[in-house]
Amino acid sequence: ELIEAELGKYQLLREMISGWLASSASYSEKDWQRLILKVVLLLLPKYVAVLENVQIIDAYSAPGQKKKRFIDVCLIDAGGNLDVVEVKKPFDDALLSKSLYRGNSIPSKELSGAIMQAEKYLFHLSKWGVDGEAELTKRHAKQLPPAMQIRITNPKALLLLGRDMRHSGAPAFSEQQKFDLEVIKRKYANMMDILTYDDLLRRLDNIIASLSQRRAALA
Template identity: 90%
Template structure:
């Protein structure tokens, strides 16, 4: 049995042998100069304070100097806990008992902590020293340290994952392990990450983008289609952070329009995402009559010539890009290497298109379409959703408003 108590110099560990010979500790110290008690704590001869018995000489209680007081902390030599780092624990913030230092299967807590440290400094728990592990965080570690059951089930799940296809009638060990983790509860704390400044910056960014685009839309008639492309290009990487590069006037090969001949086609704007994949962007003017035809087909609204033409144009670009294949990837990578992050390769992997055109709100703020027209327009968008994202300029503003609202709620949760 192991007990801890304090004196004026620090912390004392008291060990009472239960199963071995009462003198085995003394014998070990005399023979080897050190001894490990309770399978966890290693002491040398000078750590032994006395060997006087509270009962009889046949049943001794050994007392070892476990830690010394130091400016509000107990300093535990690393050798006692089997690690290279000394451990400092604030005097009144962590309970001193065996399970503070040893997990199930005699796994040393601080040995594990020491292994993940990059420096050779001290491990500090609690108190106000720089770099100290907060006592609450350390108690959380103790509470959620893997138990014997979890370790057994993890080991079985790992065996089944690696060898399951070669074994008949396996016991669904991985599923049992996942169910156990679900019952145990999440090890992720509910507290938010301390990123208030980042959220503030993000809110400011999206508010700026919304105000810029709203201002441009208020003067929409004064801009040509080329002007709108230039305006959107100024902000598109901020609007769509998954992309890392914008390519303009991209020349691609068309080997299908005329049999046996290769023609040049030019895509006004392409985007490259963080994985190197290329997508197409079509930017048109924000006319409020550019989406639905004024005539109906059997009571249904149908795409306008402007919208149908933009969709067809984007489809053609995607078709020719995909057919260009690996030769196109190599050519585009070579041609735009200076505009890409270092060592990035452009990939033509199921490219998609973004089509930005038209408005579904009038300058007065009134809806441009009836409820039935809105529904029909959404059906049209969904029809092409597997290959392109069709957005109105008002869709873009609504997305920005929703992002700002979401970030504002998260900011309020951190307050």
């Protein structure tokens, strides 16, 4: 019964996201953030809380001054650890530049910008340290499970942007481009997980296939 319930949940999530992608042009970036936030705790069950518009301190951009920065979305896992989420629109050409560098595909301006933005957030969070943990816990206590303390322990980022499949179902990239994109993803794997919307659908497909096999084995 538990497997059946989980299977139904992930099938519904996949149908919802596929439906959103089918009419993606009608949604703004803020719309996409709202849509993903509705389901992110179901998609990523290790997390237990979503924090929006998270204010952090930047003490490095201007020496001697402290600036306020705002992260659109942070997730808190069951241990209280904080991670950063960046949700962008599913543009078809948001990942790789159309020009090559010595025969290699390189990140697009949008992907490079999202990576840099996430890296800065992670940097400022790590430098904020214990004071930041106390401040964020106090500020977002109502959104956390009772008695939970936020921890800034080697935070990571999740970037969700772009597509690697066309609306027709055809691949958006050649085999060489796919390889180069994977190299780019793995370069940053120690600090962030870079996902396309099609990566997300494939992950859901694999979860659904695994649950279906387990259900059949118990039948």
